[in-house]
Amino acid sequence: MTDNDLLPLLEQRLLGLYHPLLADTVATILFSAGGLANWTVEVERGRARARRGRPSHPTTTVRAPLSVLTEVASGSRSGVQAFLDGDLTVRGNLALALExxxxxxxxxxxxxxxxxxSVRAAGMETFFLESGPVDAPPIVLVHGLSATNASMLPLIPALSxxxxxxxxxxPGHGGTEARSGAHGAxxxxxxxxxxxxxxxxxxPAVLIGNSLGGRTSLEAALLQPDLVRGLVLLCPAVAFRRLRQLVPFVRIVPDEIARLPVRIPRRVAMRGLRQLFADPARIPEPWLDAAMDEFIRVISIRANRLCTFSALRHIYLDEPFGETGFWERLPGLVPPALFVWGDRDVLVPAGFARFVAEALPSAESVILPDCGHVPQFEYRERTADLTRDFLATLT
Incomplete structure (x- = not known):
């Protein structure tokens, strides 16, 4: 590679490459090492080519020192790992950056x-990340509402x-197809x-779910326990037992209202994101920026917005009691489970741990002090250690 020029390496690596997951994609990725050190990768229907300079409106921007960009482009270092290590930042389309x-x-x-x-699941083209030996025991990570699989990235290197x-x-999040339907449990x-x-x-797989992903994992285990070896539930969005006064009103609000164009100011959305953490300062600012870019990108798409709103409505409408009620069904959970709560979670209070203990006396429950709603980011090592210790108990 010519000193201070990434282009020869990019051209060499992209020559003859065809990426099937990008077969319907037309996009530009800006690689920037600062100043005039910029290179553009133009993606068009599965193929890519590189040139010097920057595009006028990049789909995704990847910034890092030239040495880090060289490692990623050469394949000697994972781009995901460089991002998690804080050596590389991403702005714009995060799903594209994961490619x-x-x-x-x-x-x-x-x-x-x-x-x-990508695979088809329940008739939907489903985008997913994969890591680790394919012949090893499977673990499936399921993210929360308005997030993407990127919100589970800290656990991947710890487990793979x-x-x-x-x-x-x-469904309707990140790169997975958005379809109409009641996005309930x-x-x-x-x-x-x-x-x-x-x-x-x-x-059978171990399911690890955060927030809505936790509730989705519980539902899958209740429906088909033979497919689930165990569950790690990080602040799962369980059914509300109280504060249900608005249920009659929410029932009559149609999902289709989300088809209306909506613009959420970035500063307002960022304030909401920060409130998910007991101490937002624990989260690197580039991670917050990348998450916010992806949220705004996805929520601006009408079909995705409809799915997100439907899922939000049904979290609140999730029946707590009665024959089909969540809390009546929970004692029938067969796979072993670890519940992890944050004692400063503003969305799913740690007080739910008491009701889970009553329904599932054999389940393990841990309350993390000074933790919000996303423990896999706020306490990366502690959450990974708890998960590995639980996995070691499974036979």
Missing amino acids: LDGLFPGEDDDDTRTYTR KDYHVLAPDL PYLGDWLVDFLRTTCGDE
Whole structure:
């Protein structure tokens, strides 16, 4: 490679490459090392080419020192790992940035890298991340409302050495297809069951879910316990037991109201994102920026906005009691489970731990002090340690 010029390496790596997941994509990725050191990768229907300079409106911007960009482009270092290490930042379309390890793959036998995949689950094209040995026990990570599988990234390198890790985007989130329908627990549970059957076959998987992903994982385990080996539930969005005065009103509000154009000011959305954490200062600012870019990108798409709003409505409408009520069904959960709560979670109070203990005396429950709603980001090592310790107990 010519000193201070990434272009020869980019051209070499992209020559003859065809990326099937980008077959319908037309986009530009700006690689910037600062100042005039800029290179553009133009993606068009599965193929890519590089040139010097910057595009007028990049789809995704990747910034890092030239040495880091060289490592990523050469395949000697995972782009995902460089992002998690804080050596690389991403702005714009985060889902496209997650394709970096596919555009610039490493060694064929390197199981530690994270790759993007796609399958059809419940009739929907489902985008997911994959890492770890394919013959290892499967683990499926399920993210929360208005997030993407990127919100589960901190757990992937912690688990992929010993497990086959898959992290799908929920329907209507990230890169997964958006379809109309009531996005309640039954709908999402059926989708996850089909994803498990499609990707894991007959081997039961451990499900690790955050927020809505936790509730979706519980539903899948209640529907098909034979497909689930165990559950790690990070602040799961369980059914409200109180504060249900607005249920009659919410029932009559149609999902279709979300079809109306909406613009959420970035500063307002960022304030809401920060409130998910007990101490937002624990989260690197580039991570917050990347998450906010992706949220605004996805929520601006009408079909995705409809799915997100429908899922939000049904979190509140989730029946707590009665024959089909969540709390009446929970004692029938078969797979072993670990529940992790944050004592400063403003969305799912840690007080739910008491009711879970009554319904599932055998389940393990941990309340993390000074933690908000996303423990896998706020307490990365502690959450990974709890998860690994629980996995070690499974037979």
